[in-house]
Amino acid sequence: MSENQAIKQKKPARRSGGYLFIPKKLQRPDILLWLRRSHAWTGFYGALFFFVLGLTGFYLNHRTAIMHIEGGTVKEVASLSAPVEPGLITSEEALAAWMQEAFAIDAEPSRGRGRRGGPVSFGGRRAEQAPVFTVSFRGPNAVITGEYELGANRVTVKRTNSSLLKALVDLHKVVGVNKLFILIMDTMAGAMMFMVLSGVLLWTRLHGPRLAAAGILGAVAVATAFALSGTLIGWAAP
Template structure:
């Protein structure tokens, strides 16, 4: 009995330390998302300029023909725009022929590639046979940048992993918090298990009914 009590006490002390450090990490990231969420939620009261998007278009000259390969075109557009980010989406589009005055006119193949950065997006399009690539650039203001950061739009893998660490910390905090509340007592563990099981079933049936 004594050994079991000591082991349980040591486990709870380690669990409390883990809970505290994860709480500190979650609080730091939660503060960042809380501030951006607060600004977005009260942008009208605080008279923050509404999200605005400035759109412009330009062309990139092509020195040699481009093959109908969306991945190769995406790499070409990335180099042409001097971007470090790989294309968010790259694809090929084969439009249906158009009937003009009773004559079927075939339409050229189009290659497209999209790039999304925190404050700017690029949509590139190349029509097979042209000597240029059309580029549409969309820049957002400060509020748009906050919204993109909050949603993770255009962010790199490091930012995604950072958000995943916050999600993992919240899940672990919930588990350690429940274990600390139960103090590893069988009656409280049973009660917590029943409560979580009931909540899980409620969520499951709610999703099934949607």
């Protein structure tokens, strides 16, 4: 056998030390194979959601005035003043029920932001201001809002549609979704946490020196602490 063939057939030496965070008795081939496969299949299970969450998370990270990037748009597509019998609507609940029946809305209303009625001063005179009821039906793709002033014979209804990016951002924030979607997002959160933990366990054996890993994690922690130190607000009561 030639010297070159002997070099090719020589197996690379295994790194000593084993997996850093896995007990020695659990470093069996079957357990390690299960861990690798679970890590891979978990990533495949949530691949699409992970990408969308990363994309929308990028825009949510830039939604403030500092380094602002527009995360989608909304456009008003319909506005009307619908007739209603005076005295039929006496509360936000009644307004929501009327809108669900009149416009075949199957979503549940969000919390209203109406105006309380009561006495006000106008031109030096005391007057009674009627309450205003406001109800919104929110979904990732659109928002339908109804506004009614007690005693009036009209309900103002508006609909705004969201762009695809805005709809994805609202899905990230779990706005206007049902319980099933919330449960699906819970599984995605669990999948991400499992991938982080299993990835760290596998990384300690498969990639790079541990000193470099500690240096990377330390650098990220120090940079994060330094960035947060300039944003914390102090306050003391007088």
